[in-house]
Amino acid sequence: MIDTEARVVRTEADHAWVVIRPHTPCGNCDPQTGCRSVAISRMFGQAQQHYRVNNPLGAEQGEYVKVAVAERTLLHSALWAYGLPLLAMLLGAVLGRVTGLVSPLAEVCGAAIGFCAAFAWLRWGHRSSTDRGPTIVSRHGRMPPPRGCASAD
Structure with missing residues (x-):
């Protein structure tokens, strides 16, 4: 603790x-x-x-x-706070790339949308149990x- x-x-x-x-x-x-x-x-x-x-x-x-x-709670929170936005950015960039648009702008927009979606989910949607x-x-x-x-x- x-x-x-x-x-x-x-x-x-x-x-x-x-x-x-x-x-x-x-x-x-x-x-x-x-x-x-x-x-x-x-x-x-x-x-x-x-x-x-x-x-x-x-x-x-x-x-x-x-x-x-608890240390485990801190680790869990850090993984969500750093890992989810990074993963969402990468997935957004990949989705921007596979949409058929060759422009790098599609990848950047996809990454930005993924990051914003992860941020919104962490900020307003995700509620961990209060007992931890x-x-x-x-x-x-x-x-x-x-x-x-x-x-x-």
Whole structure:
């Protein structure tokens, strides 16, 4: 399991919306700059992003919690997010080629249509089961837990 600390900002039914707590440098990270992946994500994203997670422990707004996700789930998500668009682009290009049009424009259009279709399916059509997603595994109450890097157990 890969876990990190977060703060619950709101709850709904069996889910909670959390804000990931920034990490400070530790022995597993670069001692001067901290986690590079956190720094890179801050360059391209919002300062605080809210994430919807499963809430089987009934954590409440304002509580600090530990959120975990299985490594297998991360691998599965990465394969879908990268593999499906690539496969759809290749199939679209092949279909553009076999339509009888010799123009490379048909291949490029086919690849673009395949990519857009895969993106739309991933964005709006494909919903994985929520029991495999990020889940609150422990509650720390209203006081922030000790700071440190996310761990991979």
